Amino acid sequence: xxxxxxITLLGSAAAWPLLARAQQAGNPRLIGFLYPGPxxxxxxxxxxxxxxxxxxxxxxxxxxxxxxxxxxxxxxxLSGMAADLVAxxxxxxxxxxxxxxxxxxxxxxxxxxxxxxxxxxxVASDFVASYARPGRNVTGAFLDFPDFAxxxxxxxxxxxxxxxxxxxxxxxxxxxxQRNAVASAAAALxxxxxxxxxxxxxxxxxxFRTVARSGAGALLMLSSPLIGPNTRLLARLAIExxxxxxxxxxxxxxxxxxxxxxxxxxxxxxxxxxMAAKILNGxxxxxxxIETPTRFEFVLNLKTAKVLDIIIPPSLLLRADEVIE
Numbered sequence: 115x116x117x118x119x120x121i122t123l124l125g126s127a128a129a130w131p132l133l134a135r136a137q138q139a140g141n142p143r144l145i146g147f148l149y150p151g152p153x154x155x156x157x158x159x160x161x162x163x164x165x166x167x168x169x170x171x172x173x174x175x176x177x178x179x180x181x182x183x184x185x186x187x188x189x190x191x192l193s194g195m196a197a198d199l200v201a202x203x204x205x206x207x208x209x210x211x212x213x214x215x216x217x218x219x220x221x222x223x224x225x226x227x228x229x230x231x232x233x234x235x236x237v238a239s240d241f242v243a244s245y246a247r248p249g250r251n252v253t254g255a256f257l258d259f260p261d262f263a264x265x266x267x268x269x270x271x272x273x274x275x276x277x278x279x280x281x282x283x284x285x286x287x288x289x290x291x292q293r294n295a296v297a298s299a300a301a302a303l304x305x306x307x308x309x310x311x312x313x314x315x316x317x318x319x320x321x322f323r324t325v326a327r328s329g330a331g332a333l334l335m336l337s338s339p340l341i342g343p344n345t346r347l348l349a350r351l352a353i354e355x356x357x358x359x360x361x362x363x364x365x366x367x368x369x370x371x372x373x374x375x376x377x378x379x380x381x382x383x384x385x386x387x388x389m390a391a392k393i394l395n396g397x398x399x400x401x402x403x404i405e406t407p408t409r410f411e412f413v414l415n416l417k418t419a420k421v422l423d424i425i426i427p428p429s430l431l432l433r434a435d436e437v438i439e
Contacts (some may be wrong), residue, residue, distance in 0.1 A: 143394060146199035146207040147182040148214040150192055150287075151339035156184045162380040163208055163230075166387020171395050187314060187340070189213050189287055196221035206390055209254070210383075211339045213287050215241055219252060226399040229254030230386040232337040232362065232377070233288035236404055245404040253399040255386045257337070257377065258406045263295035264302075266360060269375060269412075270332045271303055272430050273419075274358050279306040281330035281357075283321050285338035286311055292336040315344060319351060326355040335361040342379065345369045349418075358422055367413035368438065372422065377407030411435045 145167075147160055160182055172178060181204060183195035196217040199207055206226045209218040212234045218227045219241065229241065229252060236242045236256045243249030271277050280300060284293050293309060300307045308328050310321045318340075325333050335341050335348060342363045349370035352359035359366075362376030385405060393399055414434040419426050431437060 142177045142179040143206075144179050144181055144202060144204040145390065145394075146196075146202070146204040146218075147180050147210070148192065148195055148199065148207055148218055149182065149210040149339070150185040150189055150213050151187065151211070152343045153184050153186050155343040156182060158380065159210065159383055162383035163387040163390070166384035166389075167391050167394075168387075169384070170388035170391025172391045192217035193220065200225060206393055208386060208390055212239070212289050213339075215239075215252065215254075223251055225251065226393045227252045227254070228386055228390045228393065228399070229256065230383055231255070232257045232382070233259070233292055235259060235291045238291065239289060242404060247401060248404060249400050251399050253393075253402045253404060254389060255382060255405045255407065259291050260295045260298070263292060264299040266334055266362075266375060267296060267299040267303060267305065269373065269430070270334060270358065270360055271305065273373065273424060273426060274332050277305060277331045279308065279328070279330045281308045281310060281325040281328055281333045283310050283312055283318075283325070283333065283335040283341070285313070285336065285340050287313070287340075288336065288338050296334065296336065312338075312340060315340065315347075318344065318347065322351040322355050322357070325357060331358070333357045333359040335359065335366075337362040337376070345371070353418065353421060356422060358424060364411045364413045364436075367415045367418075367436075370418055371415060372418045372424070373412070373414045373434075375412045376410065378409045378411055381409050382407050414438070 149156060160180055185191040192213055200221045207218045208228050209215040210230045212231055215229045215231055241252045282296055297307055308330055310324050312321050341361055345363050345366040346369045349366055352371050358372045360373050364374045364376060367374040392402060412434050413436040415438040417438060
């Protein structure tokens with residue numbers, strides 16, 4: 115039988131489920147997909163996860179039902195959504211973002227949780243006991259952040275050699291790991307840091323106005339479910355305020371921002387799907403080691419550099435995986 119995927123909207127955005135359902139007799143295994151970001155960003159993320167699930171050895175996707183719960187930016191909904199997934203007796207929860215991991219972990223200590231988390235140190239956040247042996251019901255794919263944060267600051271400094279003050283846009287819901295890592299990297303290079311908090315999409319325009327008034331020579335936007343789906347808006351704001359800006363999400367540079375360096379986002383979700391498949395096929399989350407991204411991209415927008423009167427050094431151009439001219 116052929117798999118059918120369909121989307122049903124149940125009264126409100128918060129109750130949006132995407133189901134990949136069996137068309138044959140038998141009970142499908144239920145996988146909860148918990149994501150705090152916007153509804154529009156949900157389908158490509160679910161599809162990437164499903165691709166990983168299939169390539170990871172779940173050979174009969176017709177027997178898998180993905181029950182997606184999308185908070186549409188309202189983090190207060192995550193706890194109820196996680197509880198709903200537990201009440202539905204899902205076999206596994208894919209938790210996308212630190213806030214989703216925390217909500218899922220608070221809801222269950224027995225159902226396996228596979229995290230897709232770009233912002234946390236899983237050990238320092240007490241999600242797992244260790245990278246090699248998580249020890250509980252949580253495992254997944256995490257970004258190893260301190261060295262990555264150093265790379266961001268170094269790339270901005272190389273693009274803007276006179277950089278003495280840098281602004282950082284930070285979503286506190288992601289936790290302090292990124293912010294602290296960037297602060298250490300900036301201090302090592304003698305760069306003053308100005309941190310601006312954002313809590314929702316409505317804060318973004320005001321954050322850019324604050325950065326422009328601060329006299330910062332560059333802007334770094336830390337990873338967050340708030341930043342990733344809004345790269346087009348953020349690129350436009352960066353150009354309007356003439357800010358050399360960077361983030362982890364590579365679409366930011368493709369949408370007109372100066373540059374981006376980070377993992378391939380959909381590839382990272384596929385990696386999480388492969389890990390979920392291992393658990394569905396019998397692996398214990400307590401014994402399944404934490405993974406980190408396997409593919410990174412550095413995207414540089416020369417058109418934007420010209421608009422901002424920035425001369426990109428050849429050394430930076432040579433390291434770019436994609437240059438937009």
